[in-house]
Amino acid sequence: xxxxxxVLAAGLWALAATGAHAQTISYAQAGAQLAQSCGPDIMxxxxxxxxxxxxIHACLEAHDAQVSPQCKADYVAIRASIAKRVGAQHAxxxxxxxxxxxxxPGMVEGDGNLLSCxxxxxxxxxxxxxxxxxxxxxx
Amino acid sequence: MTSPxxxxxxxxxxxxxxxxxxxxxxxxxxxxxxxxxxxxxxxxENAPVITAQNLRQAALDHLNNFPGAPLTRPPLAxxxxxxxxxxxxxxxxxNSAMILPASYGALGSIADALHNPVLQGxxxxxxxxxxxxxxxxxxxxxxxxxxxxxxxxLTTVFNVNPARLEAVGLGEESLQDTKNPESPINxxxxxxxxxxxxx
Numbered sequence: 245x246x247x248x249x250x251v252l253a254a255g256l257w258a259l260a261a262t263g264a265h266a267q268t269i270s271y272a273q274a275g276a277q278l279a280q281s282c283g284p285d286i287m288x289x290x291x292x293x294x295x296x297x298x299x300i301h302a303c304l305e306a307h308d309a310q311v312s313p314q315c316k317a318d319y320v321a322i323r324a325s326i327a328k329r330v331g332a333q334h335a336x337x338x339x340x341x342x343x344x345x346x347x348x349p350g351m352v353e354g355d356g357n358l359l360s361c362x363x364x365x366x367x368x369x370x371x372x373x374x375x376x377x378x379x380x381x382x383x
Numbered sequence: 384m385t386s387p388x389x390x391x392x393x394x395x396x397x398x399x400x401x402x403x404x405x406x407x408x409x410x411x412x413x414x415x416x417x418x419x420x421x422x423x424x425x426x427x428e429n430a431p432v433i434t435a436q437n438l439r440q441a442a443l444d445h446l447n448n449f450p451g452a453p454l455t456r457p458p459l460a461x462x463x464x465x466x467x468x469x470x471x472x473x474x475x476x477x478n479s480a481m482i483l484p485a486s487y488g489a490l491g492s493i494a495d496a497l498h499n500p501v502l503q504g505x506x507x508x509x510x511x512x513x514x515x516x517x518x519x520x521x522x523x524x525x526x527x528x529x530x531x532x533x534x535x536x537l538t539t540v541f542n543v544n545p546a547r548l549e550a551v552g553l554g555e556e557s558l559q560d561t562k563n564p565e566s567p568i569n570x571x572x573x574x575x576x577x578x579x580x581x582x
Contacts, residue, residue, distance in 0.1 A: 261524030271498070272416055283484035294481050294491070296535030313417050330542050333498060356501035382500060 268329035268379045274322050281318035285311045332379030340373040398522055415503040419496035421508070422469035423576045430465050433577050435508055435549035437461070445556040448520060453515045453564035459557045463510075467576040470559075472534060480528035482536060490533065493574065494541030497548075506547050506580050509533050515555045527552025533572060 269277070276303065282304065286293070288302035289310060304311055340362060344351070347368065348361035359382055362369055369377075377383055387474060441461045449456040471493065474483040482490065511526035511533075530550035538545040558569045 257436040270416065271494040272488050273490035273491065275494075275541075276488030279484035283487075286484050291476070292479065294532050294535065295487060296532060296537075296539045298539065326542075346422055354504055356499065356503075357498040381495065381498075 249286045267325065268332060268381060269322075269325045270381050271326070271328075274326050276368040277318060277322055281322075282311075282315040285315045329379065329381055332376055333381075336373075336376045336380050336382070340369075343369050386484045399555060415543075416492045416495040418497075419469050419471075419492060419574075420499050420501055423467050423496060423502055423505075423574060430578070431462055431465065433461060433463070435551050435576070438508065438510070438553075439465075440539065441555040442523065446523060446554065453555070453558070453561075456556075458561070459553070460499070462522070462574060463557065463573075469574050471572050471574070473529075475529055475532075475573045478525070480525065480532045482532055483527075490536055491541060492538055494543055497537070497543050502576075504580055506549075506577050508575045508577050509537075509548060509550050509553045510557070510573045510575070512557055512559070512569060512573065513555045513573050515558070515564040519555060522550055523554030523556070525552070526554050530572070544580075550558045 245256045277335065282300075285304065285307070286300060289307040290300060293303045304315070308316075339360075343362060343365075344358055347365045348358055351357055351361055359377070361372065363383070366374060395424055438461055445456070445459055467526045471489055473486045473489060475481060475486075476483060493566075497507070499549050508532050511528075511530035513522040513526050527550065532552040534545075534548045538548060554563070555569070558564055559571060560566045562570050563569075
């Protein structure tokens, strides 16, 4: 819990630097974890606030002093993990470009064709591209 | 659209029990993500061209043209069943468009599916539906607000491109179980694949 205290002091609702090393998790897991860690606080402090548009974020921030330490710590970690997954999904084209040219020549992009090709060729796909596919949650 | 408190309590209880055991919960969400991708994949043959605007208009026309009891109303003119689609249960606060935290995970599953490369190039309409309890106009309004809340969460928190999603409230005009119009099975969110995203 000492680590949590440091994160709290450093500015709670921002993305923590440590978060960059977090494992990526699916949006489903992120949503379920947010509900588990912050659901009670949301129902107590933000009973009419919706998730979208940064409204829950703003509400939790406004009730900073009352929100549970567990919610605060997990919230930061969840956001970091989502950010990493978004980054991986964006970077995948660049990281896998050479693999696509090498392993999927002439294949038309769309409907997940290139991904299917790369997944079938997993054993010979470059480590960076394989990692990007994993981080993006496309495996 | 007055979902009984028992339903809400049950959803919260389920979420709590799932959360207590992390691994099975994870396995479950991954399966449903795959199921969503499967359900929303591709266009069926002869799929009608549907826009959010003409769907909304069809629901309004249905409301105005068939004022009788639910069992006397014909089905909605637009044939939604010809589209690739999934039905999801999202829990809302009573008489409110607030999505309960218990359904954040389900929203995430939808987002995972929409981010999958297989579905990346397509547009979707999210519809909100009520049962026939309560005021018909109010049901229409509330279902639109709820569909809007889902689209807002998907496009802001879960990073889905806003150009790919539109929200349509169908109120009680498009029942799942037409023989039992007050059945809670009619309260649902549906997502339809409405074709390729124009680049």
